[in-house]
Amino acid sequence: MHVFIGGAYNGKTNYVMQELHGQDVFIADGFFPEKVPPCEALVVKNLEKWLITQNLEEDEAIVAHILTRLKVLEENCALYIIVTDMGRGVVPMEKQARLLRDTCGRLYQALFAEAEQVIRIWYGIGETIK
Structure with a gap:
């Protein structure tokens, strides 16, 4: 798992898509995919849009799911x-x-712990954190 973090409109998607150039990519934008067609790379972005549809009072269960x-x-x-x-x-x-900010914070901590690579994107420039 590779995680990319940065502020809104800081070039995260462009950075990732350049890294995946030429590969068969499936993009889940703003939704959490239950099933994915065969692909070389799955890009999940804008999870916060999906999170706002959940009961954020149950953030531990959401993060585990x-x-x-x-x-x-x-x-x-x-x-x-x-x-x-x-x-x-x-x-x-x-x-x-x-609640959204707090749930995202807990989710990001869990994702970073599981990820083999974490990169912070700042205006299109990547900085490896992990």
């Missing part, structure tokens, strides 16, 4: 996950936005 599903999906093709950094010390006023 995502990790379990990703391990199954990774059996079929290389897995590239693109996530948006939404923390940076800013605490949203609305409860739902705080």
